[in-house]
Each structure stands twice: as C-alpha cells, then as structure tokens.
Amino acid sequence: MxxxxxxxxxxxxxxxxxxxxxxxxxxxxKNTELIEHHDSHLTVAVPNVFAIRQFExxxxxxxxxxxxxxxxxxxxxxxxxxxxxxxxxxxxTTGESEQDNRSQRADDLLxxxxxxxxxxxxxxxxxxxxxxxxxxxxxxxxxxFAAAQAVAANPGQKYNPLFLYGGVGLGKTHLAQAVGxxxxxxxxxxxxxxxxxxxxxxxxxxxIRFKKKGFSDKYRNVDVLIVDDMQFxxxxxxxxxxxxxxxxxxxxxxKQIIITSDKPPRSIPTLTERLRSxxxxxxxxxxxxxxxxxxxxxxxxxxxxxxxxxDQDTVEYxxxxxxxxxRELEGALNQLLAYAEMRGVPADVTTAxxxxxxxxxxxxxxxxxKQIIDKTAKHFSxxxxxxxxxxxxxxxxxxxxIAMYLLRxxxxxxxxxxxxxxxxxxxxxxxxxxxxxxxAIKLDFMIREQVAEIREKLYA
Ligand code: ADP
Ligand code: MG
Numbered sequence: 253m254x255x256x257x258x259x260x261x262x263x264x265x266x267x268x269x270x271x272x273x274x275x276x277x278x279x280x281x282k283n284t285e286l287i288e289h290h291d292s293h294l295t296v297a298v299p300n301v302f303a304i305r306q307f308e309x310x311x312x313x314x315x316x317x318x319x320x321x322x323x324x325x326x327x328x329x330x331x332x333x334x335x336x337x338x339x340x341x342x343x344x345t346t347g348e349s350e351q352d353n354r355s356q357r358a359d360d361l362l363x364x365x366x367x368x369x370x371x372x373x374x375x376x377x378x379x380x381x382x383x384x385x386x387x388x389x390x391x392x393x394x395x396x397f398a399a400a401q402a403v404a405a406n407p408g409q410k411y412n413p414l415f416l417y418g419g420v421g422l423g424k425t426h427l428a429q430a431v432g433x434x435x436x437x438x439x440x441x442x443x444x445x446x447x448x449x450x451x452x453x454x455x456x457x458x459x460i461r462f463k464k465k466g467f468s469d470k471y472r473n474v475d476v477l478i479v480d481d482m483q484f485x486x487x488x489x490x491x492x493x494x495x496x497x498x499x500x501x502x503x504x505x506x507k508q509i510i511i512t513s514d515k516p517p518r519s520i521p522t523l524t525e526r527l528r529s530x531x532x533x534x535x536x537x538x539x540x541x542x543x544x545x546x547x548x549x550x551x552x553x554x555x556x557x558x559x560x561x562x563d564q565d566t567v568e569y570x571x572x573x574x575x576x577x578x579r580e581l582e583g584a585l586n587q588l589l590a591y592a593e594m595r596g597v598p599a600d601v602t603t604a605x606x607x608x609x610x611x612x613x614x615x616x617x618x619x620x621x622k623q624i625i626d627k628t629a630k631h632f633s634x635x636x637x638x639x640x641x642x643x644x645x646x647x648x649x650x651x652x653x654i655a656m657y658l659l660r661x662x663x664x665x666x667x668x669x670x671x672x673x674x675x676x677x678x679x680x681x682x683x684x685x686x687x688x689x690x691x692a693i694k695l696d697f698m699i700r701e702q703v704a705e706i707r708e709k710l711y712a
Pocket of ligand 1: 382389421425427
C-alpha cells in the first residue's frame with residue numbers, strides 16, 4: 253500500500269478503534285486495507301464476502317464519518333474482498349519529491365548522533381500535578397484519555413501526532429503533560445520536551461534574529477515533543493515552515509508528537525495546507541466540558557487532594573452552577589476552601605451560595621421543553637412544528653435529533669417523555685437519536701459546534 257493511503261487508513265482505523273467495541277474492531281476492521289483512493293472514491297479490501305455485507309449495512313456510516321473527519325469530503329466507499337483487486341492508485345497531494353526530502357532531512361537531522369539535550373532540561377517543564385492519576389475521566393474526555401494512554405504506552409507507534417483540541421480550561425495541557433510523565437515513568441532516560449507554541453515562536457525568532465545556535469537540535473533530539481496551544485503558530489508562516497520540518501524529522505524517526513489547540517487542524521484558518529495535512533496524519537480528538545457527574549467527581553477529588561471532604565450538596569452545588577470549564581470549577585472550589593478557612597466557617601452550600609451567588613443568578617436555572625424546540629428550530633431556520641412533525645428530510649431530521657438530545661442533556665427528561673414532547677409514540681427513536689448525537693458530538697466538530705451554539709442561546 254502506498255504510504256499516503258496507508259497513513260490515511262491507519263488514522264481512520266485508529267479512530268474506529270475508539271468508536272466501535274473491541275470485539276467489533278478485531279473481528280471486522282483489523283484485517284482491512286485501503287487499496288484504491290481517487291479523491292472521494294475509496295476502495296477498501298475486507299477479508300471475506302460476509303464482511304462486505306457487515307460493512308455496507310452496519311459500518312458504512314461510521315467509516316464515512318471518520319473519513320470526512322480525516323479530510324475526505326463526501327466519501328464514497330466500495331468494499332471488496334481482499335485479493336480481488338491488486339493495483340493501487342492513490343491521490344497524491346504532497347508529491348513524491350516531498351516524501352524523499354522528508355526522509356533525507358530526517359536522516360540528516362536525526363541519524364548522525366548530534367548532541368542531545370540533557371534529560372533534566374528536557375523534562376523539568378512538566379507540571380507534577382498533571383498526571384493520568386489526577387485526571388478524572390467522563391464521557392466528555394474518555395476518547396482523549398484513552399488515546400493519550402495508548403500514546404504513552406507506545407510513543408511514536410500509534411497515534412502520531414496526537415492532536416488534542418477543545419475550549420480553554422478543559423484539560424488539554426493536563427492530558428498532554430500526563431503523557432510526558434507516563435513516558436518518563438516507564439523509561440527514565442526518555443527525552444520529553446514540553447513547550448508552548450509561543451515559546452517555539454519566540455525561540456525561533458531569536459534564532460533568526462540573533463543567529464542563536466542549537467534551535468533545531470533542541471527540538472529534534474527528543475523522543476516526545478509536546479507543543480501546547482498550537483493556534484499561536486497559525487499565521488506565522490516562517491515559524492510554521494520550521495515547525496513543519498521539525499515535525500517531519502521527528503515523525504520520520506518515529507518520535508512522538510503531541511499537539512494541543514483550541515480548534516481541530518482543519519479549522520485553524522491560517523495554517524499552511526501542508527502543515528495541516530501533516531497534523532491530520534494522526535489522531536485528532538476533542539475534549540469537551542465534563543457532564544454533571546464528572547464535574548461532581550472532579551470537585552470531590554480536588555477537595556480531597558486539599559485534605560477537605562465536602563458534603564454531597566456542596567459538591568453538587570458547585571458542579572451544577574459552574575458549567576464553563578474545569579479551570580473555573582477548580583477556581584470556585586479553591587475560593588470556597590480559602591474563604592472557609594480564613595473566616596473559620598464550614599465549606600458548605602450556604603458559604604458557597606454567598607460566594608458564588610452571582611454566578612448562580614447569571615443563568616436561569618430552568619429552560620423549558622418548548623424553548624429547546626423553538627430555539628433549535630430557529631437555529632436551523634425551520635419551523636418548530638417541523639421538528640415535531642413526521643417529515644424525514646435530512647435538514648429536519650438532524651435538528652430533530654439535536655432537540656431530543658438537548659431535552660435529555662438539559663432537562664434530564666425520560667425517553668418516553670421526550671418522544672411525547674415531539675409528538676411521537678415510539679420512544680426507541682428518541683433513544684437512537686440521542687445516541688446518534690452523543691456519538692456525533694465526539695466525532696463531528698460541526699455537530700458539536702451547532703449543539704454548543706444552541707445551548708448558548710438557551711441560556712443567553
Ligand atoms: P486547557 O489546557 O485545556 O486550557 P488545563 O489542562 O490547563 O486546560 O486544565 C485546567 C485545569 O483543570 C487544570 O488545573 C487541570 O488539572 C484541571 N482539569 C481539567 N480537566 C480535568 C479532569 N478531567 N480531571 C481533573 N482535572 C482536570
Ligand atoms: Mg492549556
């Protein structure tokens with residue numbers, strides 16, 4: 253298989269592995285291969301005729317979704333039995349010469365034993381608090397957590413680069429650094445380098461301006477490079493160019509690259525196309541705001557780490573009222589603990605209310621089912637009665653599924669009640685619709701954004 257096709261399919265499989273059950277993955281996906289690739293037309297070889305049917309009926313949507321996620325617009329996939337087609341045709345976006353350059357550059361840079369940074373300088377920048385142990389896992393970050401653990405267990409082997417994206421304060425830095433800690437725990441001689449992309453930009457500018465030495469060596473002689481907040485490199489073409497070469501050199505030598513950003517690669521507007529395509533080679537996963545239960549677990553765990561045990565009401569009060577991000581949740585908890593200690597009062601709901609009352613009143617506590625349906629319809633420029641109607645057109649079905657999802661996530665409604673609100677008899681549709689959106693939110697940036705926007709409007 254051609255390297256580009258191999259990399260694409262490997263990246264697709266990597267995501268599928270996290271999407272379907274372990275059993276399904278081993279049975280159906282493991283021995284598949286991308287054998288033909290013309291723009292959006294792909295041919296995938298599967299082991300036998302029976303598998304073809306499974307793929308066509310059961311997995312086609314997932315495969316297409318993930319292909320779209322990997323930059324193939326409107327993919328069309330044909331499944332064939334392995335061995336039936338032999339020739340390999342692949343769309344070449346980057347060209348052969350670049351592949352050659354890449355290996356040559358990597359050989360130049362990594363193959364001839366240059367001075368390596370000492371381990372202490374390479375690893376001191378990790379925050380000791382940011383470990384896997386102290387990271388609370390829930391539905392909003394479980395994929396990211398699993399991928400980060402897989403990377404830590406086999407750096408450079410599995411998802412390379414690992415690209416973590418999401419809003420501020422949701423744990424990207426924490427998770428990226430946890431990989432660094434874990435790599436070092438397993439192999440104390442590993443060279444882990446964590447930098448913010450701002451540091452990368454500044455050091456690069458110094459290197460250009462003052463002809464400072466050692467820039468390339470510093471970044472290229474590592475086993476794991478973590479670049480935090482990639483979005484700051486965007487728009488700075490020279491720096492991107494340099495980063496592109498660093499990336500290639502490391503990737504070629506099977507060194508692990510971990511990148512965080514506020515957006516997925518394809519949504520960072522000023523990223524050069526070839527850097528973007530590099531970033532999409534591996535695995536891009538988003539981290540979202542943890543749900544209520546996870547927020548409770550975070551509050552309780554962090555309080556325990558400070559040697560305080562909060563009662564359940566207080567934990568729930570904080571988790572319920574702070575829905576912006578984990579950093580703010582942590583901030584509110586610390587504020588409460590500090591205030592209670594200074595004033596000698598209990599860290600309970602009353603104290604918390606006094607401190608955070610303004611946050612509590614900033615948002616109405618109750619939205620209604622009607623508001624959810626109306627706002628969702630309005631967001632998609634359709635009528636509320638269409639959401640509650642029976643039409644199966646795609647431009648209505650997706651908003652309808654999102655409305656069901658929001659009724660569940662915002663109002664914790666039961667499935668039968670949700671069906672009733674939408675004028676439906678059979679509540680299995682609600683179950684399927686909600687599952688579908690839950691999954692889409694993890695895989696599809698567009699859906700996630702739409703849901704977030706409607707939610708914002710609900711509480712505006
Ligand atoms: P980001 O880099 O996405 O802006 P950080 O990684 O800096 O966010 O996280 C902000 C704070 O929230 C940190 O103190 C981090 O430890 C904490 N945090 C975020 N997510 C979690 C989580 N799932 N479990 C425990 N702590 C978390
Ligand atoms: Mg960060």
